[in-house]
Amino acid sequence: MSRVAEDRGRTAGARAGAAAPRRRGRPRSAAADSAIVEAVLRLIEDGVPIAELSMERIAREAGVGKATLYRRWPGKSALLLDVMRSQDTPPPPLDGDSVREDLVRLLEFLRHRGLAKRSSAVLRTVVSHVQAQPELWAEYHETVVRARHEALLGVLRRGVASGEIRADQDLDTVADLFVGPMLARAILHEWKELPEGLAEDIVDTVLEGVRPRPATRPANGPMDGPMDGPATGTAPGAE
Template sequence: MQIDTAAPVPRPESRCAAAEPCVRRRGRPRSEAAERAIVAAVERLMEDGVALADLSIEGIAAAAGVGKATIYRRWPNKEALLVDVVARLEAPEPQLTGGTVREELLAMMEFMRRRGLAKRSRWVLKTALGQLDNWPELRSMYQEQVLEPRRELVRRIVRRGVAEGVIRPDLNPDLLSEVVMGPILLRTVFWKEAPLDDPALAEQLVDAVFNGIAAPLPR
C-alpha cells in the first residue's frame, strides 16, 4: 500500500454565512508519516550499498511507497533531499541558549564531539560524507546549507565574547573560531584513533582555549 499525499482530498461543504467572508486554507498540511518514509527509504537504499550518485527520485519514491509528487512538494530536487537526509543522520543541531560564552562554546564543542562519534559508529553517515568528495555539486550544497551555518554559529559566539570582553578583540573572529573548533575536527577527520568518547573532552578543550596553553611566568 502506497502512502501518497498527492491524492486529491474531497472538499468539505462550505459553512460560511452569506454575510461572512470565507477564509480559504492555502495548501495541504504536510504528512509527517510520508516524510519519515522518504528519509527512511534513502537510508535503507544507502545501507543496501546504493551510491548517492545512483539514487533517483523514482527509486526513492518506490522504496518509500509514495508518489514522486510527494517528494517534490518537500524538496525541489534530489540533491536537496540528499543534503537533508545526510544532515539528519548527524547529531541534532546545537541551539544557542543565552548562557555564558563559555557555556555556548561548550555546547558547540559537545555537538562536534557527538558528531565525530556518530561518524565513527554509523557507517552509513561515514559513507555518505565520504561520497560528498566525489560529487562537487552535492558537497557545495552541503557546505552552504549545513556546514556554513554551523561555522557562523561559532563566529556569533566568538563575536559576543569579544563584545563582552571575555575573548581577545585583537584576533580575527574566523581565526578564533578555528582555534576553538580545530582540535575536535582534527580528532574526527585526521586522528581517527584518538578517543572521542570521554564526556569531559569538550570541557577540557574549551578551558584549554580560554586559559591558554602557556605556563605561567615566574614572578
C-alpha cells in the same frame, strides 16, 4: 442588453475564470515523507555512495512510486538536502554568562552528534563526496553549518569584548581551532573515541593559546616591582 454589453460581460467572465486560483492537489503525506527519508538513511548507513543513490532505488527502498518522489523533490540533491536537515538539530541554548562554558556547550553538542551513528554516517558520506557534489555541499553549508558557525563566532566576539581572547586574532581561524579536532575525530578518524571531557580539553587548550598575553618588560627597560637589593654601591653588610 446590447450586443456590445453582452460581449463585455462574457469577456469579463472569462478573465475572472482565468484569474481564479487553481485547485490544489492532494496534500503531501507525512507518512510518505518519513518513509522516503528513512529509506535514504538506511541506504547511506548500509554504505551506498551518493553517486549510486538513484531516485528509482530510493523509491523502491521506501515502497513508493518514483512519481511520489518527483512530486516532492525535483531531483536527488534536493532530497538529500532534506534528509540532512532531518538529522540536524539547532545548537544548544547558551547562557551568555561564561565564554568558556558556552564554548564547551557548543563542542559537546558536536561530540554528541559524532556519537550518533546516523548523523555521522550522513556527514561522512557528504564530506567524502564533496568534490563530486559541490552544489549539495554549498547548500548544506548555507542551511545547516552556517547557523552553528555564527553561534560560535558570537561567543568568540563576546570573548574579545570581555578581554578573554586577544583582539588581534582572526575569529574564523579561531573557530576552526575549536571545531576542527572534534570533527576530525567524528568524521576523519572514526576509530578514535569521543570521550567525556574532550570538549573541555579542546576549549581549555585553545583558550590558553588565544588569551591576552601578560605585559612583558622591554629588553632595556626598568624592572617592575621592588628590587632585591641596591642597584649600585656597597652590598648590604659590607660596611
